[in-house]
């Protein structure tokens with residue numbers, strides 16, 4: 045306790061120092077100058093033909109952390125809005141935070157616009173509410189269930205690649221892959237989790253996408269609590285979109301209500317499990333409004349991340365032609381031209397290594413945040429209750445301390461002996477986070493990414509288009525700011 049008081053006093057005495065930091069933050073995050081600098085941080089032609097991923101990602105997506113860690117060391121404290129935030133760069137400390145089983149490091153509060161988009165679902169709920177929902181939803185992601193979904197994932201992918209067919213053997217076609225993958229992964233999650241196609245889910249996806257754009261644009265503004273209730277032009281717009289999304293989701297749920305199976309269950313996909321839980325007499329129960337919130341969560345989390353994993357993988361293989369060739373050989377050896385099944389996918393070791401390397405270099409969730417719900421001791425730090433802790437995963441994934449001198453290079457072979465042996469710390473890869481609140485959809489995402497990559501590798505070779513501009517941007521997940529134009533060349537199929 046005494047130590048804690050001393051610590052708080054220390055905090056107060058160095059408050060002026062923090063104010064300095066906030067000023068740096070204001071300049072670094074919100075300044076027009078920063079905007080101008082960021083917009084010019086696109087790699088030049090020469091750099092693009094070299095190894096753009098060799099350039100630090102941090103200076104584009106976490107420029108303020110880069111600056112502060114060079115000024116104040118790897119662990120530092122800053123204020124964001126009214127809340128103090130400690131930035132933790134050490135994997136062992138990150139593990140301690142993320143593995144806490146008692147909920148002492150909870151999910152922090154979210155801005156209302158983000159809440160409207162992603163829903164108050166599994167990603168954001170805390171405490172017993174989270175325990176209840178995770179228990180209900182876990183069975184939808186068992187390996188047995190996921191294996192059955194591979195066929196559906198493959199069907200959606202084949203529909204997509206059939207559109208890429210070009211008359212004439214040597215013809216080339218340019219495709220904007222980021223948008224293409226966004227539609228594909230939306231189609232896959234709509235089918236596998238909700239039993240509807242992209243077309244039925246489209247209303248909800250489109251409304252969600254519009255709210256996402258607003259969230260990205262407004263994330264640099266300081267949020268004043270209470271303003272979310274004012275009928276401002278932007279609030280009216282968000283409310284309208286939110287209503288539209290809710291209506292679309294309700295209609296998906298209602299059509300399932302009319303299609304109860306003979307065993308009086310609603311099916312064993314994600315939506316079916318949630319609806320069964322809504323009429324459960326015993327065990328955890330879900331209310332209809334909770335189901336709607338979970339639908340929003342899974343519509344978003346279930347496709348946005350995987351589409352960007354596929355995008356960055358295509359990008360890396362577009363640059364590393366030797367790896368593209370090695371992967372194609374592996375796929376043809378294990379799957380031939382057949383639609384891959386679970387057994388075949390499990391043999392695609394090189395594909396798996398490349399996906400892991402893509403997740404490391406272009407980590408999609410660039411930062412994980414928690415808030416201490418009690419006074420906590422963390423290593424030799426004392427974290428007062430209500431303090432945020434930020435884990436800058438994108439920065440840690442490029443740390444030479446954990447990944448060696450080639451931390452900024454593309455080297456999938458580092459994963460040859462598995463994830464835990466790839467770095468100096470077994471938990472250095474935090475792409476799916478870790479501990480009780482790790483990503484529930486990670487096996488789904490990896491199976492989906494392998495299926496899609498296998499089908500593309502069987503049928504096409506590709507290079508980056510000369511129009512590609514290398515500008516990774518954090519739009520809730522890491523994506524190429526100007527898309528990913530790829531030039532594809534079909535094999536005869």
Ligand code: HEM
Nearest residue numbers: 166167345346349350353409475476477481483484485489
């Ligand atoms: C490459 C793809 C994906 C990546 C990189 C990814 C990453 C993550 C990360 C880092 C977290 C933890 C966030 C935190 O601790 O604050 C998370 C949580 C979560 N993810 Fe994913 N995810 C991916 C795919 C998916 C898919 C396909 C789904 C659903 C089908 C999904 C659903 C969720 C949910 C519901 C949570 C919250 C889990 C909980 O708190 O219990 N994710 N994801």
